[in-house]
Amino acid sequence: MAVARIGMAGWTYAPWRGEFYPPGLxxxxxxxxxxxxxxxxxxxxxxxxxxxxxSWAKWRAETPDDFVFAVKAPRFMTHxxxxxxxxxxxxxxxxxxxxxxxxxxxxxxxxxPPSLDxxxxxxxxxxxxxxxxxxxxxxxxxxxGERMRGKELLEIDEPRALRHAIEPRAxxxxxxxxxxxxxxxxxxxxxxxxxxRWPRLDWVTADFAYARLHGDExxxxxxxxxxxxxxWEEWTRDHLDHDRDVYVYFDNDQKVRAPFDAMALLGRxxx
Numbered sequence: 001m002a003v004a005r006i007g008m009a010g011w012t013y014a015p016w017r018g019e020f021y022p023p024g025l026x027x028x029x030x031x032x033x034x035x036x037x038x039x040x041x042x043x044x045x046x047x048x049x050x051x052x053x054x055s056w057a058k059w060r061a062e063t064p065d066d067f068v069f070a071v072k073a074p075r076f077m078t079h080x081x082x083x084x085x086x087x088x089x090x091x092x093x094x095x096x097x098x099x100x101x102x103x104x105x106x107x108x109x110x111x112x113p114p115s116l117d118x119x120x121x122x123x124x125x126x127x128x129x130x131x132x133x134x135x136x137x138x139x140x141x142x143x144x145g146e147r148m149r150g151k152e153l154l155e156i157d158e159p160r161a162l163r164h165a166i167e168p169r170a171x172x173x174x175x176x177x178x179x180x181x182x183x184x185x186x187x188x189x190x191x192x193x194x195x196x197r198w199p200r201l202d203w204v205t206a207d208f209a210y211a212r213l214h215g216d217e218x219x220x221x222x223x224x225x226x227x228x229x230x231x232w233e234e235w236t237r238d239h240l241d242h243d244r245d246v247y248v249y250f251d252n253d254q255k256v257r258a259p260f261d262a263m264a265l266l267g268r269x270x271x
Contacts, residue, residue: 002240004132005040005068005106007259009212009251019256024232034049035063036260040070040106042212042249046098047072047111053097053153060101068106070165070210070247071098083126087143090129094141095152098261100108102156107163107188107247109209114169116197117177127185134160165190165210165247169198179203192234195219211235213261215252223257224250224264 011034012027021030021249034041043059045051059069074093077086098105130165131137134156144152166182167190179201182189188206192198193213213232224232232248239246248265 002243002245003019004240004246004248004269005070005237006236006248006262006269007038007040007042008034008249008262009042009072009249010044011041013108013256015256016259020259024218028271031059032062034259035067038266039066039258040068040247040249042070042072042109042251044072046093046096047075049111050074050096051098052093052151053100054239056097056100056153062106063104068104069101070109070249071101072084072109072111075111078110078116082116083122086126087129088145091140091143092145092148093171094131095144095148095154097153099141099156100153100157105134105162107208108167109190109210110164110166111190112168112170116168117128117148117170118168118172118175120177120181123181125176127181127187130164130185130187131162132164132186133162134158137162163188163206163208165206167192168201171199174201179205182206195222204244206244208247209239210247211249213248213250213252215257222252223255224252227230229261229264229268232265236265236269 010107011031021033025033074089077089079090132139138154138156141154165188182205187210188210189201189203191202191211192200193216195217197219210217216224216228236246236248250261252258
């Protein structure tokens with residue numbers, strides 16, 4: 001049975017304290033508090049730097065049994081290397097402890113920079129590198145570089161499928177060839193709601209759907225009113241009706257809208 005996972009992009013934001021998080025709540029308890037109110041969170045610290053195995057283990061331990069993380073892949077691969085020559089960085093990322101999330105590991109998100117235009121050969125080579133199960137991911141992780149020696153986690157608890165979602169931000173990706181490449185690889189193309197800043201690609205290219213809601217009127221700021229939430233409830237239910245799991249993450253955090261919008265959408269889906 002298809003499942004909808006709804007949450008926020010990240011959870012550590014100072015403006016949320018005293019608004020979403022109760023006054024006096026310890027920062028160390030914020031993940032536990034947030035994870036009791038949504039069903040998934042997009043873990044974005046991994047975008048900025050490789051995390052330690054102990055951190056992944058801590059996040060797994062602090063969340064409910066049925067909780068799932070989406071994990072944002074390193075910008076070193078997407079923004080600095082720009083998807084080129086990334087075999088070893090991919091191995092380092094997979095060796096960093098992400099596989100220690102076990103059943104709580106959801107899709108890996110590959111957010112591309114707006115300056116990276118669509119190059120069919122570059123995309124083909126990149127998609128070919130991605131492992132689609134944890135056994136293959138472990139094989140890739142074993143190819144980590146020397147910098148990871150003594151800082152890696154090279155084990156899995158059991159074999160599981162591994163999902164990937166890609167979020168292009170250049171309009172040149174609005175191309176049927178790219179859609180076909182993603183579908184051929186079983187990779188979801190992210191539907192980004194970005195107030196028109198970046199392309200809105202509402203395609204089915206995998207057995208799951210992934211949306212990132214950055215604000216419908218003002219990027220990272222706008223909250224979603226009843227009409228907006230109606231739209232995303234309908235979108236989510238349509239995918240569920242077609243037996244596709246759904247992941248929706250609100251990234252409109254500047255005015256502390258993300259957690260409340262996520263809870264509101266979860267409430268609608270529970271009716």
